[in-house]
Amino acid sequence: MSLARSPGAATLRAPALAICAAAFLALGACGREGGEPLLLGLAVPLTDTKGAEDTYGVRSRLGAELAVEEINKAGGIGRRQLALRVVNDKGDPESAIAAADSLVNDPRVLAVVGHVYSGATIKAAATYEGRVAALATSATSPEVSRLGPWIYRVASSDSANAVALAQMARQMGRRIGVLYANDDYGQGLARNFMAALQKSGATAVAADPFLDDTQDFTPYLRRMQRRGVDLVFLAGLQDPAARAITQAQSLGMQARFMGGDGIEGLAAAGARFDGTGVGLLFHPQMSDSSRAFAARYRARYGDEPDSQAALAYDAVRLMARALADGRQTPEAIRGYLEHVGQDGGPPAFEGVAGRVAFDSNGDPVNKQFTLGVIQGGRIVLPQGAR
Template structure:
């Protein structure tokens, strides 16, 4: 059976429940191959297939930078693995599907991957909401390794969902600790979705546990254009630090408008806003918690060099985490685990002590050791500051 290879256009979608959904999914170009038995040998003879579920576009058809970079990191990993003949003559391929970052679309994407008998495991999803909705389809069928999905709710999704990014329940503690050293009166702007709600809730709880107060806490949508009412109220309350639990585009609007209304507050956020570094000097001084940084380790620096050579640009967290997710699953395949349940069982033992465990996985974005929920234990989360188009680590200059 032929499968979709990296960079190749996927096949038409499987039949769906009604004509409207069928048309929507066909427009996305979701690949699906139904009716194939998933062979114990895995992947259909000379190929080993991983699903890659990422948002290549948003729901309006515009390119999604988080998904595009994830695809680039994943494809680099596949190219490197095949170049060194990692699988004893078999070739690793990716079946690329576009979930648009949309939870409903993610359900159909997951269905299509589960029904494709050649797919052994899934890399994805990128967004928390998509991961949460897709998880019910993967449970008992396909192991999935989410890349940058950080919602704490993912820890409760079942035995077949893993992730290479640390949960916001852990990240928020580091962010809150850093925020306390940056400002006295702290406000929170949060995206009203799974990622924003979880990060904001845990950040606020960590602040309060440390005896700090939250001066304001306001939700927004990704397409919110006017943050001025929130920002003017923050100015009146003497807010000197604004924490953004959301993505880079709305964060950029909020920062621009804060400057317009004269709110002299510093901004800080999680990994969702790291893209501000490439958006101009007005964002200099913004503090960002990142899941990957080129200076984290020797392997990180080496990865950056390979990524630059391939794509003529620097990788971000999305690229690094997708790269690690592919290589993690490839390790299972290299060790001879060629069916979904065997891969799931192997993942559950990564970094565990005892005879049934596998060694911790050393990725370019840090070490992966899974706990009983499929979350990485003690995963490094680093605070940096945007300056001159890059994110600098304060400790790098010491």
């Protein structure tokens, strides 16, 4: 996912939580037995740089906190509670450096879950190098694969996701245009999508970059309309995607739209987005464990989980498994992650968003990626995808 600011979705109400100290969140740690809690950093964009709530970051925090609550309710890790120190990276590369710096300089922090956006992950990586392992959640840029042995992620790279998206695009349209955010996420997704299209024997007839605060997409859309585009692939986040789709409809453009995980939130934004295709890193109906997680999340927060919540939940659970295996130093946790799912190493992690086994770049191998279509305020999976 991109480094861009938050989508304009409905504001989420954060749950009431017991906080034992202002500096970090230790769910269930008050009155604990077995010593100080085992502390993980959680680097997420709770707000953007202007102070507006970032839905992606808030949902990531809720998923992570649910994982901690469940672990502590089950007895913690070796009689010690698990805790999170939450830092707001604002979805901004420069703020991400400061957030990472505050975590690596806290001797209590054993490892970091985050970041959410690709740009933030890429910018913060050098700060973590040689000090603390970071497990990114929904950062999908192919550039994350090149960040070195201290950076891992539970989401599949857009270099892999783009193949499935290109196959879906070929089924939805014949003349394909591309609109992409001019940032790490948008550029990487668009580049890999167009390469996958070309391998399948098709090409994009138009491709235009945009900024995340672009308000007027009509020049791009009119050009695509003149070229007979019948499908527009949007490589970006839901706010600009919503503007582009709404303006296309006002122009009478008949093309359908599709995009990657960054536009997942359009499902709850109104019927005008029905028929939009979405590539998903998680769906509540993708497996039995996904359905069970969705039920627990729904019971806890009164809302449906999305990819952000599920991936953060899995990242915390995987870090907790390393801690439970006795890896309770930053170096030991990094070594554990390096061998997850490999011969002679810890077994693959079976998460609610799919199986995680890392390759030599810290990417999950053959990670599940699901394609759906927005219908009636939700994303519906095709028959056979469940």
